[in-house]
Amino acid sequence: MASLLKQNLLRAAALGIGVTLASCGGMPENRSLYSTNQPIVERANYTLDVRSGADGLTINEQRRVQDWFETMGLRYGDRVFVDDPVENPATRDDIAELAARRGILLSEGAPVTSGSVDPGVSRIVVTRSDASVPNCPNWSVKTDLNYTNGVHPNFGCAVNSNIAAMIANPEDLIAGQEGSGETILTGQTRAIDSYRSSTPSGSGGLGGSATQGGE
Numbered sequence: 001m002a003s004l005l006k007q008n009l010l011r012a013a014a015l016g017i018g019v020t021l022a023s024c025g026g027m028p029e030n031r032s033l034y035s036t037n038q039p040i041v042e043r044a045n046y047t048l049d050v051r052s053g054a055d056g057l058t059i060n061e062q063r064r065v066q067d068w069f070e071t072m073g074l075r076y077g078d079r080v081f082v083d084d085p086v087e088n089p090a091t092r093d094d095i096a097e098l099a100a101r102r103g104i105l106l107s108e109g110a111p112v113t114s115g116s117v118d119p120g121v122s123r124i125v126v127t128r129s130d131a132s133v134p135n136c137p138n139w140s141v142k143t144d145l146n147y148t149n150g151v152h153p154n155f156g157c158a159v160n161s162n163i164a165a166m167i168a169n170p171e172d173l174i175a176g177q178e179g180s181g182e183t184i185l186t187g188q189t190r191a192i193d194s195y196r197s198s199t200p201s202g203s204g205g206l207g208g209s210a211t212q213g214g215e
Contacts, residue, residue: 026143028150035156037136039164039173043129046072047113052122056090065098065124072126074102077169081110083123091122131170133161 030036048068050061057065074080080099082092096106110125117123136157146152167173 026141027145027148028141028152029148030151030153031148032151034151035160036151036153037133037138037157037160039131039133039160039170041129041131041170041173043127045111045113046126046128048124048126049117049121050124051120052084052088052091053120054088054090056088056094057122062094062098065095066101068124069098069102072128074099074104074126076103077129077171078104079107079127080104081107081125081127083110083113083117083125085117085119085121088122095122095124129170131164131167131173133157133164136161 048065050057050065052061072078080095082095084091092106099106107127110123111127113123113125136154138153138157140153164170164173
């Protein structure tokens with residue numbers, strides 16, 4: 001009887017040690033203040049080759065470019081480059097005008113793309129970035145034990161995923177916008193100047209009002 005009780009106690013202790021070790025192995029390992037899953041920005045290049053002449057793009061080629069921009073859904077955050085071996089300014093102006101209709105300015109320095117660009121052909125490159133948060137939601141940790149005071153892997157998934165989905169230009173997650181270094185006060189002081197230069201509402205005195213009784 002005593003030996004059987006001893007065996008049961010040993011089995012219970014071994015089982016408890018195994019559960020404890022399994023729980024410790026599944027505890028959060030991130031002990032920093034940063035969330036485990038961060039937004040990832042992926043960049044892709046899309047190209048379109050068009051025929052260009054001395055006077056720029058023909059009407060048909062301009063329509064091709066316009067239809068391509070519409071199919072691509074050209075939007076804020078996209079960058080448009082022109083890779084032209086002869087650097088024809090007329091071609092660049094035509095493409096710049098078509099891109100400007102969608103609120104996009106041409107960028108300098110076209111990225112390297114596969115295949116060579118022959119003379120008489122201009123390559124339009126649209127660079128688009130997308131942001132996402134892989135492995136979210138993350139419920140890999142199943143235990144409530146947290147002896148290391150670590151951050152749960154799912155912490156920050158909702159906020160980071162919403163930011164990645166809502167941000168207009170995913171490139172801002174990498175470097176942000178660069179300022180000019182100059183402080184422009186014109187827009188900030190416009191409301192103050194308008195308030196100071198306006199005539200006080202009570203300067204004309206109180207207006208009289210007539211009363212008339214009714215039956």
